[in-house]
Amino acid sequence: MEKEVNPHFEDFLFDWNQKFMFLVGGYGSSKSYHVGLKVILKLLDEKRTALVVREVYDTHRDSTFALLEEIVESMDLSDYIKFVSSPMQVRFPNGSKIIFKGMDKPAKLKSINNVSLIWVEEGSELKYAGYKELIGRLRHPALKLHMIASTNPIGKNNWTYKHFFKDERNKRIVIDDEELYENRSMVVGNTLYHHSTAEDNLFLPRDYIHQLEELKEYDPDLYRIARLGRFGVNGVRVLPQFETAPHMEVMKNIAAINRPLKRVGMDFGFEESYNAVVRLAVDHEKSILYIYWEYYKNQQTDDFTAEDLDEFRETQELIKADSAEPKTIKYFRQQHFNMRGSKKFPGSRLQYTKKVKRFKKIICSDRCENTIYELKDLTYAKNKLGEIILDEFEIDPHTLSAIWYALDDYEVADLKEKLKERQRPNPVRR
Structure with a gap:
């Protein structure tokens, strides 16, 4: 044959x-x-x-x-x-x-x-x-x-x-x-x-x-x-400006920022979700977001998480957390953590995502492995017609949620606003 x-x-x-x-x-x-x-x-x-x-x-x-x-x-x-x-x-x-x-x-x-x-x-x-x-x-x-x-x-x-x-x-x-x-x-x-x-x-x-x-x-x-016939990022990336850098280089760049804005955000989780905490630094003048520290664990009760995060009790850094968990926030406050709930409102997922996308660069320390895993190739979910859904993703990115909350009271300068500022005439001096 x-x-x-x-x-x-x-x-x-x-x-x-x-x-x-x-x-x-x-x-x-x-x-x-x-x-x-x-x-x-x-x-x-x-x-x-x-x-x-x-x-x-x-x-x-x-x-x-x-x-x-x-x-x-x-x-x-x-x-x-x-x-x-x-x-x-x-x-x-x-x-x-x-x-x-x-x-x-x-x-x-x-x-x-x-x-x-x-x-x-x-x-x-x-x-x-x-x-x-x-x-x-x-x-x-x-x-x-x-x-x-x-x-x-x-x-x-x-x-x-x-x-x-x-x-x-x-x-x-x-x-x-x-x-x-x-x-x-x-x-x-x-x-x-x-x-x-x-x-x-x-x-x-x-x-x-x-x-x-x-x-x-x-x-x-x-x-x-x-x-x-190759594997890759399947879909539209949410954060195409996301990149990684060696930790010491990230810390050196943060130290060189003129009046850096430092923020901490926390997303809560237990069974399949994760407790995710991130430390951020913002270079407002250059519109760069730095991510330089993370905590990422699940299947852990609040008392053990509080032990893991004991350094925040000492530093009293403000942690902006998911306001949908008031009971958990109250527990951490009773344990002497400086924690407050972030603002949540209809459409906040989309607005927070747009805010993060406005940064020219998002630079993450190579030590933040879970942040890199979730955000490097994060893609939008799609509906039955194949159209992207702007506030839903292919995975549940807990570190992105933590970033949302950390930036709760910060506004990234919008490109349109920057252009308007440039086009405004200089005031006449008398």
Whole structure:
């Protein structure tokens, strides 16, 4: 039997040395096709049960199920490999079979036994908990176990990036994604990495590649995903002027400010939210906001948080906090903290965000790791029409809330006001 394949996938098709395989790439790169072909070849060679998973079960019929059927027909094996439509299943003459499941019906995963090969298609759509659950379902008394995940890249806060590349919050680094884009294929530990773009699919019409190129003009986020097959910031950044600098450099710059305005803000949290405290310094003349100190913890009662923040009792720095928590503010005041609630009003989220955006630069000390994690690539949430929502974000940025409260009584000079000031005639002196 002969089968024409794309050269970039030849080694991948027959490489079963690693337990985990992660394929990421752009639209039309043929990664899903070659994963499907790889699975079929393996099940023809060995009697196995393979599980193919997507987030929603019903999406299999027009995607993975149809793709596998197309591959089998192209190999002239339709008389030997049978496709059953209800429930969806593929049966091989040697007893191998492929079953299809969706993570939207997790109870049905519990009945699966002796699965030695799992293919997770469109992995970025799954929840991380679901992926870890699938690893637990991968077991067989004799056969070597394999798990393949294929996906288009989206934002770097997706679990696929954090698991296979970098999780900055938890300081877990496996490899740099830029290294994969350069090498195209590499092995790290027990994982095979594979990157592909439309150029790797020799069967793809040139018109399709031209369409992908056009994305660069009107949708740079989709261009990065579809054309380049790369992870990145997925959406419109809230604070494009945000940057980091070495801590000593930040402190030196703050010391050089003529009458710096120093502020402290605090956002409250407990279970999934965080107690976030930030110290800020404002260079009013240059319109620069410096962030030079942070506190960030959760699942901690107020008495332990008060112990952690004991230095504020000594310094008596004013802490502007979330006024939606008057009981908590009262507790801290009873513990001799100089704390007051900030102003909150309808539309305050939007107004506070606009205020922070007015700074020409926002420079954060490299010691404020949680602030950097939340704000560096913070993007706006979108509604069902794909339009950005100006007071909602893709994550809940507790450090941004703390900055809001810290700047409660400070106004950043608006560019329009500055221009008006310049255009006003000088007063006539008599």
